[in-house]
Amino acid sequence: MIETYFAGTYWMGRLESAKSCAQRAAALFQSLSPLEPTWNRWCEPGDSFQEASRLHVATDAGSLRKYLERKDRRLSDGFLYGLWSGPSPDDTTSVTGSCGSESPWQPSSCVLTPPEQGPLAERVATAPLLSQVIREMVRAWEPEFGLATSTEHLMSLAAQRYKAGTLPGWVMYFSRQRGTVPPLPAPVHVEPVGELGTLVVLTPERFTMTNPEHVRLAAEVQQVLNDAGLLHPLRPLS
Numbered sequence: 001m002i003e004t005y006f007a008g009t010y011w012m013g014r015l016e017s018a019k020s021c022a023q024r025a026a027a028l029f030q031s032l033s034p035l036e037p038t039w040n041r042w043c044e045p046g047d048s049f050q051e052a053s054r055l056h057v058a059t060d061a062g063s064l065r066k067y068l069e070r071k072d073r074r075l076s077d078g079f080l081y082g083l084w085s086g087p088s089p090d091d092t093t094s095v096t097g098s099c100g101s102e103s104p105w106q107p108s109s110c111v112l113t114p115p116e117q118g119p120l121a122e123r124v125a126t127a128p129l130l131s132q133v134i135r136e137m138v139r140a141w142e143p144e145f146g147l148a149t150s151t152e153h154l155m156s157l158a159a160q161r162y163k164a165g166t167l168p169g170w171v172m173y174f175s176r177q178r179g180t181v182p183p184l185p186a187p188v189h190v191e192p193v194g195e196l197g198t199l200v201v202l203t204p205e206r207f208t209m210t211n212p213e214h215v216r217l218a219a220e221v222q223q224v225l226n227d228a229g230l231l232h233p234l235r236p237l238s
Helices: 020-036 049-053 063-066 121-126 127-141 149-155 211-227
Strands: 005-011 076-087 093-099 108-112 145-150 170-175 189-193 195-203
Touching: 005 127, 020 063, 020 076, 020 093, 020 127, 049 170, 049 211, 063 076, 108 127, 121 127, 127 189, 127 195, 145 149
Parallel strands: none
Antiparallel strands: 005 108, 005 145, 076 093, 093 108, 145 170, 170 195, 189 195
C-alpha cells in the first residue's frame, strides 16, 4: 500500500484583510523555501504543466495581496489560495487553503500536499520535515490546530464525516487555546512552538498504517488526548 502524506493547519472565526492574509502567506512561503529546493517558485494551476509553469506568482506580500484581491480568489468574506511548485508534472507540491473569514461555521486552512511517490515524496514524508512545515504554518497563520499524517491513516479513523480538530495524526499541533498537552507515552515527542502552542510527534520514524505498533500508539495517544479534551471541533479564535 502506498501511503500519501499531507500537512495542514486549521482555524475559525478570524476576520482579516487581504493585506493581513498576504503578509501571513508571504511569511510562510519565505520559510518554506529553505526546507526544500523545489519550494522556491510557485505558480497557479493551468490546463497543462507547461501552461501552469508560466503562471508564476511572486510570493512577496505585495504580489500575494494582489493575487488574493482578484474576484476569483474571493469566498464570501474571505479569500481562497492555491499554488504549486515542482520541476515536473509528477513531482509537484501544492499549498492550498482559505483565510480571512470570520465565519463560525467554515474553517480557514493552510494545507501542503507533496507528490504521492518519488524522491520529493520521500524527502517530505519524514518527521523532521513535516514537523518543521507545521511549525512554519503555525508561526505564519497562528491556527488553532495542526495535523500531518498519511491520508490513509486519516481515512481509517473517519468512519463518519469528521470535523477539523477531532482526529489525531503523526504530527499534531495544539494552540494554547486548546489547553495543556498531558504526558504521553514514549516515543512520543512534545515540544513548544514559541508561546503559541505545542507540537506533538508520535514517532521519529515514518508513521505508516502497515506498522501495527504505529497504529497501536496512535490509538493510545488518541485516547489520552480525548480524555484531556484536546480533540474537538474548531472554535472561533478569541
